[in-house]
Amino acid sequence: MNREKVIFAFFIVLALTLNFGFFVGDTSNPNHHNVYELYAALVISLICTVLKFGDRTHVGAMMLATSLVADLQLVAAAVIWGYAAQVGGGVDELILASVVSLSGGALMANILSVVLLVVETVMVRR
């Protein structure tokens, strides 16, 4: 068992699950979407990105790309939320809907990331 691989897989799967946890529920219902969950998803996604740095293989490059996409979407979601809450007129249904849909996009990227992880594992056959 490779400790590094365990940590790597742990963070990638955690990024997916947290993201899914935030995303799931009624799109415009504030009770279904916890701000702490979005925060956790964002932080874990950033850590995942850094973990994928410096891998020279093709799969590694793909994984880094998916991670960067997830970061981009989650940061955009967080910025929209923060701007609406502090500067704009508060988090209404419309804002929440766009935040949740952005996190949905990030979810897709995270799913791809996990798929790639599985593909890589299957390729190793050990």
Next chain:
Amino acid sequence: MNDVIYILLRRLRAPLITLIVVYAASVLGLVLIPGVDDQGQPWRMDFFHAFYFVSFMGSTIGFGEVPYPFTDGQRFWTLACIYATVIAWLYSIGTLLTLLQEPAFGRLMRRRSFVTEVLRLREPFYLICGYGVTGSQVVKKLAARNIRTVVLDLKQERIDALEMDGLSIRVPRLCADASLPDVLHDAGLRHQHCIGVLALTNDDQANLAIAIASKVLVPERMVISRTESDVTTANLDSFGTNLVVDPFRSYAEYLVLTTHAPYTHLVYDWLLNPLHRHMATANKRMEGRWIICGYGRFGRALCGTFRQAGVELTLINEGSDDLIPPLHRVRGIGTEAVTLQDAGVGDAVGIVAGTFHDADNLSIIMTARALNPKLITVVRQNLGENDLVFQSSRADFVMEPGRIIANRILAQIKTPLLPVFIERMLREHDDVWAHVLLNRMSHVVGDRELDSWGIRLCQEDTPALLMRQPGQTLKLRTLMKDPRDRTCSLACLALMHRRGTEVRLLPGELCELQEGDELLFCGLSEALHQMEWTVNNYNLLQYLLTGRENSDSLLSRLLNPGGRR
């Protein structure tokens, strides 16, 4: 070649993750810890304000407690955060700086910029492996002719020396082991503009590796290698290396020429050495018995060549009798008068000081000269740094392997016709012929450096020569006139004319030229620059042929309809 970025990112993983975790924990703590607003109502910081606060706190800017003064609980947490973020930043920046200062990283960066520089070369260049005495000579001479080079050497000092040499053109250089295929590849071994590979390292195995790599990748490209043993020479020849230079053997051949054909020797010397010997040196008596001190690689090559030429020899050496040919032999080093007298220095004609030690060699010739002032002295110089001492030693010949190889290689690179000429001269002509030639050369250049160059009549090299008007014939004489004033001649001499397999030495001035002919000239390098004008510029050629100076523009043709064309 993105190694650098990959290594940078890989090493930065730990510090970056530390930073993210510290920031995330700080922000989360501030959000969770209850505070009070300006009205004394319970209030909780949101993520936006928490991130804002941590951002300026982490970078130690410190705007104060915003938006409301903190409670003691929040201050506790802030205290912990301040130290954690500062340490995380120090750690990250420290790692980055260490990485940038690491020798391995610097090497990677240098390699990377070297590769880009080589890839951007858009002119023909030579790849030179080894920048010792030979390499630096070759690079300097090629730079003087505006020929680009790429240099590889194992030692950083030599690469630094190249930087200090102040060459007129930029030379990409790298400190790396040239016998490794990937280094050669980075240095442009497969580059479309690489026209020749010169293996000049002092390690025969490395030279062999370089030569074979080049021949395998691009068989038709020129490869020149130096060698120090017969086994390597044979090996290099076996796969078609274009020129293999064994410094000891070539010097022995050069020296043996003095004993029976002093003028031929001088012609050879003038054509190959930039600092040629004076004509008067040919008057010394050379035929007779020679003494050779030392039986190393040089001594062995000399003995073999001298014996073949039928020269009488006496050998002075220390050590065992093994492997020594049956010769008159005296034991000793040769630095003492007794040994030299035993060897019969009084009636010998020349002495060769060919041991491995420079000081011994100098001592031998000083002692020998004291015993017999008329002796011809040949001294071997092993280290390039001893130049000054050897120059003032007043020896007749200083044998320095590095320079010999450089001269041979430059003769080959300047024009492949030169070796052909020398070979023909040695085979077909006697010393009287050489004496006449030498007088003509001396008349042309005097004591200055005799340069030599080849010209081939073809569309690429000499476009003007092929654009003649009908009825005009091109004679050799035309080429040798000064394009600035056709009544003057250039300071040069035609050595050889080759048409297909037919070779003529010293062609006459009225020799008619055709497309495909090759000519070998020698003379001052200024003459070469002038001749380049003639062969490339149609108007100048017409001026030389007819004496009329026409600009040949459309306007002049319209104004002058009865003129040419």
